Amino acid sequence: MGFKLPGIVSPKRSLTRSSSNANKTASKTLDIPKGYFAVYVGESQKKRFVIPISYLNQPSFMDLLSQAEEEFGYHHPMGGITIPCSEDTFLDLTSNLSMDGSYEPSISDIGLVSQSSINGSDCNEMQYKGVRYDKLSTEDLKGQEFKTVEEAESFYNAYEKAMGFDVRSDYKRLSIRIIGRVTSLRLVCSAQGKRREEYMSNKKRVRKPKKETRFNCPCLFKVRYRSNINAYMVDDFITIYSHQLAQAHESHLLRSYRSVEDHHLALATSMQRVSVKPCHTYEYIVDRSGGFKNVGFIMKDLYNKLDSRRREILLEGDAEAALAYMRGKVATDSHFYCKFSIDEDNRLANMFWRDSNSLVDYTCFGDVLVFDSTYKTNPYEKPLVLFVGSNNHLSTTVFGFALLMDETIETYTWVLETFISSMNNKRPVAVLTDGDEAMRRAIEVSLQMVLKNAGMLWLTHMVSTIRIGLR
Structure with a gap:
C-alpha cells in the first residue's frame, strides 16, 4: 500500500494561486502542505493563495490581517481568511517577504519571546x-x-x-x-x-520505586x-x-527555571477556543521564539498550566452555581436564609444556609445544640460545619450548614453569630462540641453575655467517646 507525501514548496513558488469557488472550498483544503495556509485575495474576483505560516511573523502581513478583521470580522465570505486588497498589491508584498530571509522580532512580537532568548549569550x-x-x-x-x-x-x-x-x-x-x-x-x-530508607527498602512495594x-x-x-x-x-x-x-x-x-508566562497561557487558551490543540500552540510558540531553548517551558508545563487554570475556572463557576442555587431557594421558600462572605481576592470564603424546616425544628428543639465540623473531605478543602440536635422522637434533626474558609476563632465566631441571627436570636441552653480549642473560644466570644446573665450551661466533651443519644 502506498501513500503520497505532500510536495515541498520552494521559496520561489511559495505562493500557489488558484481560482476559488465556495462549493470547492472543502476539497481544496486537502492540498495545503504542512506549515502553510490558504487566503483569498482580490477586489471583484477572489483568488486563492497558499502561503507559509512564517508570514505571520511579519508586521506588514499582520497589518493586512488586521484590515481583514476590521472589514469582515470572523465571518469571511469565502469560508477562509479574506484579505481586502488587490491581487497586485498582495503579490508585491509577499514577494518582498520571500526575498527577505531574515526576520527580527518587532515590538508586537516581544510578548512571544522568552526572557532566555534576550539573554542569548552563553550562561x-x-x-x-x-x-x-x-x-x-x-x-x-x-x-x-x-x-x-x-x-x-x-x-x-x-x-x-x-x-x-x-x-x-x-x-x-x-x-x-x-x-x-x-x-x-x-x-x-x-x-x-x-x-528515606524506609521508602527504598519496602518489601511490600508493588510498583517499581521512582528514580x-x-x-x-x-x-x-x-x-x-x-x-x-x-x-x-x-x-x-x-x-x-x-x-x-x-x-x-x-x-x-x-x-x-521553567515557567509558563501569562501571555503564553492566554495564547494557548484562545487557541483552544478555536479547536487548536495545545501541542500545536506549543509548536507555534517554539517557531516564534526561535527554538525550544528560548521558550522557557516544555509542552508538559503548558498542559499542566492549562489544567490548573481549568480547575480554577471550575471552582469559580461552582461558587457562582451555588449562589444561584441559593437564590432559587429564596424564591421558593420565603423563610430560607443564606449568608456568605468573600476574601480579599473577591472569592467565596464562608457560606451559611438553612431552610424553613430547620427554623421550625430549632424553635421547638433548639435547647441543645451540637456544633461540629468535618474534616476537609470535599474537593474545595473547606470544613463543613453541621448544626444538629435531637427532636422528641430522639432522632437527629439538622438546624443548618456552613462551608468555612478555615478553622480559626474568627471564622467560628462569624458562623455562630450568623446562626444565632438566622434563628431570630434564640440561643441554645446547652452546646455540645468536640473540644476543639478554636470552637471553645468562639463559643465564649459569641455566647459570653448569655453565660453570665442567663446562667447558660456549656458542656464540652468528646462526641466520639460519649453517646449523646442521637440516631
Missing part, C-alpha cells in the same frame, strides 16, 4: 562583580549585601542556570514584628538530602536580614556538588 559568560559564575567561591560571595530578598533570589536563580542545577527553597522565615518581612532565606540544590533524584548535594545559598544596614547579607555560600551538572544546551530544561 558561563555571566559575571558577578567581575568574577564569572563558574569561578565564584565562598570567599567571593560571603558577606556580600543585597538590597531585597528578591534581588538575592534572582542572583542565585541566574547562578544555578549558569552552573546547570535545580534550586528549591529549604526554608523562608518571616518576621513576627513586621508583616511580610523575610528575616532569613536558604536556597539549596534540588538534589540536597536523600530519600533516585537526591544525592546529599551540599550546595546552598543563605542570606539573613541585617537591620543595622537594612539589607540582606550572605551568611553561607557553598559551591560543592555531588552530582553531574546539566550542560549548557540542557539548562532550559531545569525545572526551577
Whole structure:
C-alpha cells in the first residue's frame, strides 16, 4: 500500500494561486502542505493563495490581517481568511517577504519571546562583580549585601542556570514584628538530602520505586536580614556538588527555571477556543521564539498550566452555581436564609444556609445544640460545619450548614453569630462540641453575655467517646 507525501514548496513558488469557488472550498483544503495556509485575495474576483505560516511573523502581513478583521470580522465570505486588497498589491508584498530571509522580532512580537532568548549569550559568560559564575567561591560571595530578598533570589536563580542545577527553597522565615518581612532565606540544590530508607527498602512495594533524584548535594545559598544596614547579607555560600551538572544546551530544561508566562497561557487558551490543540500552540510558540531553548517551558508545563487554570475556572463557576442555587431557594421558600462572605481576592470564603424546616425544628428543639465540623473531605478543602440536635422522637434533626474558609476563632465566631441571627436570636441552653480549642473560644466570644446573665450551661466533651443519644 502506498501513500503520497505532500510536495515541498520552494521559496520561489511559495505562493500557489488558484481560482476559488465556495462549493470547492472543502476539497481544496486537502492540498495545503504542512506549515502553510490558504487566503483569498482580490477586489471583484477572489483568488486563492497558499502561503507559509512564517508570514505571520511579519508586521506588514499582520497589518493586512488586521484590515481583514476590521472589514469582515470572523465571518469571511469565502469560508477562509479574506484579505481586502488587490491581487497586485498582495503579490508585491509577499514577494518582498520571500526575498527577505531574515526576520527580527518587532515590538508586537516581544510578548512571544522568552526572557532566555534576550539573554542569548552563553550562561558561563555571566559575571558577578567581575568574577564569572563558574569561578565564584565562598570567599567571593560571603558577606556580600543585597538590597531585597528578591534581588538575592534572582542572583542565585541566574547562578544555578549558569552552573546547570535545580534550586528549591529549604526554608523562608518571616518576621513576627513586621508583616511580610523575610528575616532569613536558604536556597539549596534540588538534589540536597536523600530519600528515606524506609521508602527504598519496602518489601511490600508493588510498583517499581521512582528514580533516585537526591544525592546529599551540599550546595546552598543563605542570606539573613541585617537591620543595622537594612539589607540582606550572605551568611553561607557553598559551591560543592555531588552530582553531574546539566550542560549548557540542557539548562532550559531545569525545572526551577521553567515557567509558563501569562501571555503564553492566554495564547494557548484562545487557541483552544478555536479547536487548536495545545501541542500545536506549543509548536507555534517554539517557531516564534526561535527554538525550544528560548521558550522557557516544555509542552508538559503548558498542559499542566492549562489544567490548573481549568480547575480554577471550575471552582469559580461552582461558587457562582451555588449562589444561584441559593437564590432559587429564596424564591421558593420565603423563610430560607443564606449568608456568605468573600476574601480579599473577591472569592467565596464562608457560606451559611438553612431552610424553613430547620427554623421550625430549632424553635421547638433548639435547647441543645451540637456544633461540629468535618474534616476537609470535599474537593474545595473547606470544613463543613453541621448544626444538629435531637427532636422528641430522639432522632437527629439538622438546624443548618456552613462551608468555612478555615478553622480559626474568627471564622467560628462569624458562623455562630450568623446562626444565632438566622434563628431570630434564640440561643441554645446547652452546646455540645468536640473540644476543639478554636470552637471553645468562639463559643465564649459569641455566647459570653448569655453565660453570665442567663446562667447558660456549656458542656464540652468528646462526641466520639460519649453517646449523646442521637440516631
